[in-house]
Amino acid sequence: MLYAQTPAAEKRRILRERLAAGEMLRFPGAFNPLSARLIEEKGFEGVYISGAVLSADLGLPDIGLTTLTEVAGRGQQIARTTELPAIIDADTGFGEPMNVARTIQTLEDAGLAGAHIEDQVNPKRCGHLDGKQVVDESTALKRIRAAVDARRDPNFLIMARTDIRAVEGLAAAIDRAKALVDAGADAIFPEAMRDLGEFEAVAAAVDVPVLANMTEFGKSDLFSSAQLRDAGVQIVIWPVSLLRIAMGAAGRALDTLNDEGHLTSRLGEMQHRADLYDLLDYEAYNHFDTNVFTFQITRSEQ
Ligand SMILES: C[C@](O)(C(=O)O)[C@H](CC(=O)O)C(=O)O
Ligand SMILES: [Mg+2]
Structure with a gap:
């Protein structure tokens, strides 16, 4: 009845434990609090909260128009309806490194289990569209360091997303992923990978969990959970799928x-x-x- 019983700190602890145990965790995107309940009822391991869905929900394109207040508010509404850990799309972190720090603390307070911060320039766009741009390495690393330093719960999962693959290729994506891990990222989200081999290459290059984005009508083929697990991926998101279906x-x-x-x-x-x-x-x-x-x-x- 009412909201979930599991405290946020406990959800984060469980998420960390499962990742450390080498499990592969499936995070379908909830397009509202009610659908998060359905994801839990159907036996998934976590709930994803997509920036693209959040924007679309407001009738807006996914080009960085939403504010931290809107994102954290919706994140809280969704996270509190489920016992599962919920991870959220924090786009570029809503500004400079100091803003990223505040973003992470706000998302912690909203009961999220983790967030990803990406290395696109503002205004960001969908990672599967052409014409996006990425920031230089030093700016990307500052965002992640700020996020890691700001969190108060060490179990809050800071995932670094890199969009560099579509701009500079796989080798650059691997270099950037390694640097992001050195800066403290707990997981890597390599955006717009072309095939399973690319996921495999990133997973082999870093010693933190890798996230695969199985968004439809994008640049990646759609692989099954089993295929991704075999490629070394530990977190899979289907960010917009339920909204598209609905x-x-x-x-x-x-x-x-x-x-x-x-x-x-x-x-x-x-x-x-x-x-x-x-x-x-x-x-x-x-x-x-x-x-x-x-x-x-x-x-x-x-
Ligand atoms: C994962 C993503 O960042 C999202 O906001 O859900 C999007 C998904 C999409 O637009 O299909 C992305 O940039 O991949
Ligand atoms: Mg997004």
Whole structure:
């Protein structure tokens, strides 16, 4: 009932433990708090909170228009509905190194288990689009050092994302990944890898977990969890997939409503009211009310 029981520090500790044990963890992107519950119910290991989804949710393109306040607010709403660790997309960290430091502390306070900071120049764009630019190594490292120094919980996972692959190639991505690890990154997110071999090369070059982004309609082929695990990847995100699926279904339903005037033919695709109530733990709220209404004061005789 209400929010998750697991304290943020515990979620972070568990995440660290599983990564240290060499497990591969799957993080589908939650497009709202309710979908985070579904991800948990279906047995995934974590929840991803995407900047692209957060922007799209507000009707905006993913070009760095959202603010730290909006991102942390949405992150908190999602993180508190699930017992799973939630990791969030912090884009370029919302400014200079000092801003990155504040970003990390704000995201810690919001109950997130970790965040990734990328090395794009501002204004950033989707890592799978052409024409993006990256900052020089010294600027990229300063962002990560600031993030690592600022966190108060040593288990908060600082993931360094590098977008350099699409600009300067794989060798540059490997060099940058190594430098980011030296600067203190707990994990590496090599963006826009072309194939499994590239993931394998990055994973072999660094001794921290590597994250694979399985976003659709991008530059990477879509690999299975098993393929990625075999390539040495430990964290996989499907950042926008559930939003794409939900929006696709919503569009088809609206077409049906236009064509047929009702949605009877779509009932089979809908989440049933009973399943929604299960996910919301509706029953527990009923009991809570019952206890309130049946509460009685027994007066002693004297
Ligand atoms: C992972 C990502 O940063 C996101 O915001 O979810 C995006 C995803 C996307 O736009 O498909 C990205 O830059 O890859
Ligand atoms: Mg993003």
